[in-house]
Amino acid sequence: MRACREGGTAIEQALRRLDREFFAVLFARARRIIRDADAARDLVQDTFIKVWQRCATYQGTSELLPWIEAILRHGVLDALRRSGREVAFDEDDELNARLAAHVAELSQQDIATPDDELRRTQVAECFQKCWEKFEAAAPSHAAVISWIAADGLSHEEIAELLDRSPGATREFISQCRKRARVHLAEWYSLAFGKDAP
């Protein structure tokens, strides 16, 4: 980052170092959301360019990787929005309301702990299938949920990521939960309670 701030001929070296030190981890993060490898690579390289362009705003007191990851997440969300894949969600729709209520009811029960490998595999496969549908219908919401689980994003960090007010961020988080309940309802049925296979 020092080379980044000094500029001049150091820039090429700085970019090479960024690539060598951080490409692998950032590429893995990007590919969890953006399945296409070339698109993920482009996003990571765009992130490095933005790191250079914004290096003056880096405080130096925080760790470098989380700061770079935040820039990557912005880029991923922009790409998802540009893709226009987001499907409108009507929470008053009868089916959606019923599924959400079902999951809320399930969550009153204990989490099932399948004791054999076959069951665990069935539950895991069901999750993957449901999650892919969720990602296809609501990519931004799915991405934010996965970042919360993987990186422990706080309410404030989500607000900054989305560039929204605290109230609008609360609404977005609520939407994430509702959409997850609808799209993952089948899996929730397996994951909870005595009825689990």
Place this chain on the structure above:
Amino acid sequence: MSASDDLEWLDALAGRDTRPSPAHREAMVLRAALRAGAAPATPVPTADLAREASLLARAARAGLIDAAPRRPRWPLPLAAGVLLMLGAAVLVQMLRLTPPTTVVRGDDDGVVHITATNPAELKRRILDELRAAGVDATGYEALNVHGIDADLPTPLPPQVGRVLATHDIPVPADGVLRIEIRSPE
């Protein structure tokens, strides 16, 4: 779902301590599934020259670096040394091409006598220079003597004067230039 219920769900999903509750369980089961289902990262090389080249090209398109490939830089002392050697080589070459001459001015018959190691070469050069300056000069060779005859214009044009001065040849008073060039004895 209340706002506080959603925040509890958020905290549990993020792995922060929350009290056991339906929101907590709903988030915890999702968190566990997400973390367990994360596909193993595809191994990528730490250093990849093609990838770096692509990144640098992108940086160039963004105007961060020069698009033109950078020429290797020579350390200053090395560059100065090379320049000195080149200068010396050019000087030696010039000395080789310039035959040493001796000019005897104002002899009795009005002829300028010049001694040169290569009379033919010097004659050709003086002829070329005079003709380039607009003088109708004639060259000849007889009995190992190379000569030049010319009628100089009056007044003497500056460019003709410069040619004569270059070879240390005096301006003839009558405007008739006669030069004889011989090899040294």
